[in-house]
Amino acid sequence: MIERRKQSGSGLHDPILEKLGMEIAAGDLPAGHVLTLDGIQERFGVSRTVAREAMRILESMGLVQSRRRVGITVRPIADWNVFDPKVIWWRLSGPARAAQLRTLTELRIAVEPLAAGAAARAATAAQRSHVVEVAATLRRLGEAGELTEFMERDVEFHAILLQASGNEMFGALADVVAAVLRGRTQLGLMPHKPVPQALDLHEAVAAAVAGGRSAEAETAMRALLVEVRAAMLPG
Amino acid sequence: MIERRKQSGSGLHDPILEKLGMEIAAGDLPAGHVLTLDGIQERFGVSRTVAREAMRILESMGLVQSRRRVGITVRPIADWNVFDPKVIWWRLSGPARAAQLRTLTELRIAVEPLAAGAAARAATAAQRSHVVEVAATLRRLGEAGELTEFMERDVEFHAILLQASGNEMFGALADVVAAVLRGRTQLGLMPHKPVPQALDLHEAVAAAVAGGRSAEAETAMRALLVEVRAAMLPG
DNA sequence: GGGTCCAAATGGTGTTACCTTTCCGTTGAT
């Protein structure tokens, strides 16, 4: 269900897209900086066609703008498609990682409670039992201190609810949430052992969703996420 | 501040991207359908290069997947980047319009209250006074029954708050919200005259943001949006 | 000195031709 990245291409343009995307997201190529196709060709040792394809993709993400006679201009962040999974990934991989985690966490606090509420209304029978099962597993793993496995099940927990919400835009955030959860541990922003309260809340959300109690699912999820944010704040 | 679409390209690939994107978003080209570059070349009378660029962009949006020997396969909606402004636009332009409006409205209910709360904390002095001013204008226009101008100011109102939130992901939704607001009137989902309660709530949000009262801004915005949704529901 | 206009340099845009690589589907042998 939760797939690792790299669905993407094996093509020649992919590595260069990745490199340039990272450099722009990292600010190494600041807004206003100008690239040329010739420069890209030479730097990566590829043909014009390939360079152009990479550029077009960056352009469709709003990271650059191509103008005749001028070249390929890096655009300011306000113009980026900051919801594009690749852009999110690039920003998470660079120096803006902490800032991106913050904005994503805010987004989670906004969306996930509503998604949980919607899931309580719209989930299939299979999804309801699944989420209860995963919550139980989380308690077991959490109490046993199995952190990495805990995280993977946690990713699954949130993905189920986002996808069960019946709103494909919420569902599309599942991969992003997965990236946040995984990235958080790498940054050392997780407690070394999940707090009991978090385990209670996971179970409360699951039970509310399974029982179709929408408002309850929403509040429980909100409480869960607020705690998540509190744990991330310095101190 | 709020710009009309068509920032994009004047290139040859743009029209064909637009056409194919629409057809896929509309379901005319269902998941699993296979295109070929030759087919695209012939249909649009363009060279291979141009066809490939359009295809690459669609691929980066997750709408299609290109495989050797097979062709260009349309992917299921679960794989789309449903937050891409172009994808949103295409879905709003086709038969899925009502569904897209529903999911976007859910997203607004999730995000905008939090954004208003954040704006109350983070907005600049200029933004605070601006939002109050726009709210006052909204009351005047609403009471005068100037619907189209009302809508444009309403777009501005929401854009200010999303951008003042200090979260660039929220800010990026400003254009989407604009599309929703404009699209809603075209669908006849707006009351012919804004209800007084909505005018009160706009002013309440603005006052709370200007005064830095975060929680109050959040609740007022939530109330406003819940009313918006209620007005959209059939009946 | 400063404004107008023309010309050259620059760099993306689009086309064509050609070769390479992958891998689906068929075919044929076991």
Added chain:
DNA sequence: ATCAACGGAAAGGTAACACCATTTGGACCC
């Protein structure tokens, strides 16, 4: 019926070219 070999279809990639928009800079004239 199973599986391996093969032909060919379609994308992947390269190269060379003509074209065109735009900028830059200089000539020219007030």
